Amino acid sequence: MADSAETKVLGTLDIQRIMEMIPHRYPMLLVDKIIDIIPGESCTGIKNVTINEPFFPGHFPTKPVMPGVMIIESMAQTSAVLVMHTLGDVAEGKLVYFMTIEEARFRRPIGPGDQIHIKVQKVQNRRNVWKFRGEAVVDGQVCAEATYAAMIVMDS
Known part of the structure; x- marks a missing residue:
């Protein structure tokens, strides 16, 4: 069976491609690479956490912990990259706003x-509103998880 655009799993998207797709920039760009993506369904992003993150001096100076938010x-x-990739050129660079965050759990700092490894799965999509389930996994352990919805602003 030949791969269709809807079922093809891509190898990777690098940081340059991510910055073409979503408008975030340092210090708020928090995904470094996409290692797989199934358009309209799921995607896995990578965030390499370094001591140089701008939040560590204040959170916390003696025991740096990435803030849950x-x-x-x-x-x-990571979900926004999935949406932009799914919708194509017409959506690239558009703003995406949180609408809800539900069932957020933080299990390990x-x-x-x-x-x-940021694993996101589409739960639902209606027009410009997308709902996702996400997990943040480090060394095979789920550190955080949440369900959230966002709206893409197509006129931005």
Whole structure:
């Protein structure tokens, strides 16, 4: 069976391609690479956490921990790449706004030296509103998870 656009799993998207797809930039760009993507369905992003992250000096100086909201934001950005890739050129660079965050759970701290595998799965899509389930996984352990919805602003 030949691969269709809807079922093809891509190898990777690098940081340059990610920046073409979503408008986030340092210090708020929280996904470094996409290692697989199934358009309209799921995707896995990578975030390499370093001591140079701008939030570590204040969170916390003696025990750096990635803030939970930043972990959720990394899930949302990974989801945004999935949406942009699914919708194509017409959507690239458009803004995506959170609408809801539900069932967020934080199970283990994430800190410098960790590599987060951000696994996102589309739950639902109606027009410009997308709902996802995300997990942040480090060394095979789920560190955080959430269900969230976002709206893509097509007139931005």
